Amino acid sequence: MKALTLKSLKAPLELEDRPSLSPGPDEVIVQLKAASLNRRDYWITQGLYPGIEPPVVLGSDGAGVVFKIGSEVENTWQDREVIIDPGMDWGDNQSVHSDKFSILGLPRDGTFASEVAVSASQLHARPAHLSWQEAAALPLAGVTAWRAVFSQGGLEAGESVLITGIGGGVATFALQFAVATGADVWVTSSSSQKIERAIELGAKGGFDYTSEDWAKRMGKEAGPPNLIIDSAGGTGYRSLVNLAAPGGRIVNYGATAGRPEQLDLMKVFWKQLRLQGSTMGSPVDFVSMLKFVEEKQIVPVVDSVAQLAEGNNALNQMKSSPQFGKYVLTME
Numbered sequence: 001m002k003a004l005t006l007k008s009l010k011a012p013l014e015l016e017d018r019p020s021l022s023p024g025p026d027e028v029i030v031q032l033k034a035a036s037l038n039r040r041d042y043w044i045t046q047g048l049y050p051g052i053e054p055p056v057v058l059g060s061d062g063a064g065v066v067f068k069i070g071s072e073v074e075n076t077w078q079d080r081e082v083i084i085d086p087g088m089d090w091g092d093n094q095s096v097h098s099d100k101f102s103i104l105g106l107p108r109d110g111t112f113a114s115e116v117a118v119s120a121s122q123l124h125a126r127p128a129h130l131s132w133q134e135a136a137a138l139p140l141a142g143v144t145a146w147r148a149v150f151s152q153g154g155l156e157a158g159e160s161v162l163i164t165g166i167g168g169g170v171a172t173f174a175l176q177f178a179v180a181t182g183a184d185v186w187v188t189s190s191s192s193q194k195i196e197r198a199i200e201l202g203a204k205g206g207f208d209y210t211s212e213d214w215a216k217r218m219g220k221e222a223g224p225p226n227l228i229i230d231s232a233g234g235t236g237y238r239s240l241v242n243l244a245a246p247g248g249r250i251v252n253y254g255a256t257a258g259r260p261e262q263l264d265l266m267k268v269f270w271k272q273l274r275l276q277g278s279t280m281g282s283p284v285d286f287v288s289m290l291k292f293v294e295e296k297q298i299v300p301v302v303d304s305v306a307q308l309a310e311g312n313n314a315l316n317q318m319k320s321s322p323q324f325g326k327y328v329l330t331m332e
């Protein structure tokens, strides 16, 4: 098998030949057709993640065909076309994951490879309307967006939602899910091209978060949003608290721009806002997300596709996030 392996931090991943994998009793080996990148992979290469122990094969997202099954796995999985839920050991509590929770691709070897070993419980049938590349783009970003928008954000048709940093993998799924639900969707980006793409996908409009008065303009032009889905945090978080509608919710699943410098608690309690954190999603979230994607025939937005061996180029691009949607690696 081929594997794109992290051997040391801040250095390119190395393409290795490794022996073909063998499954444990409750595991399967998936012959991967495609994988996709997440910002997490980039953070890990830069040493900005806890528990990094090279060598490790990165990659949380993958789609492929089951070609070996463990002794305790139902043989109906053999030869099935699957996508993989990257979350492991969520636990029984839907409100939060257990302290055993981990994500495929660190510490466990992940999907930047031609084969991956996973528990049979992580397998789901590949949605029939998706190509291999589209299917591989879905899992981590899709379930994170699902949980942020619905399980935590409680978005309903007719509400207004603001999604910051559009073009990011999760943000783009959040946009597609919110549009499919019948919400009025607004976005922010530093790029007018990304805002145009978001409008093509059904957003009502967008604002450049680098301009001083964007939140005031949004308040006037679009009205205050009931729900804000944010992964930037940083100094801009203040504007989100100012902008949210009274009784509104702000869900954060990331802090790309760092910690907010200040939080105006007076506004939080007077407007009766709910500030909600969100991380990945439970197996229940994953199944609900897949069902919705199939019902609404949602097609993940793939920015570009490269061969596995070219994975370092895609990772390097993540430094400045020029992408709209997901970077995909193909093994075919």
Ligand SMILES: NC(=O)c1ccc[n+]([C@@H]2O[C@H](COP(=O)([O-])OP(=O)(O)OC[C@H]3O[C@@H](n4cnc5c(N)ncnc54)[C@H](OP(=O)(O)O)[C@@H]3O)[C@@H](O)[C@H]2O)c1
Pocket: 038, 039, 040, 140, 141, 144, 164, 165, 166, 167, 168, 169, 170, 171, 188, 189, 190, 191, 194, 209, 231, 232, 234, 236, 253, 254, 255, 256, 257, 278, 279, 280, 281, 318, 321, 322, 323
């Ligand atoms: N908690 C979880 O389970 C979870 C899961 C997935 C991701 N995350 C986190 O979520 C974040 C996004 O990840 P991703 O992979 O979806 O996205 P990504 O593909 O890395 O995209 C990053 C996006 O962030 C936007 N951005 C950067 N600085 C910004 C700022 N100051 N204000 C608003 N937007 C800004 C950029 O938009 P512009 O080009 O317009 O500037 C870009 O489109 C990362 O921090 C990641 O670690 C968390």
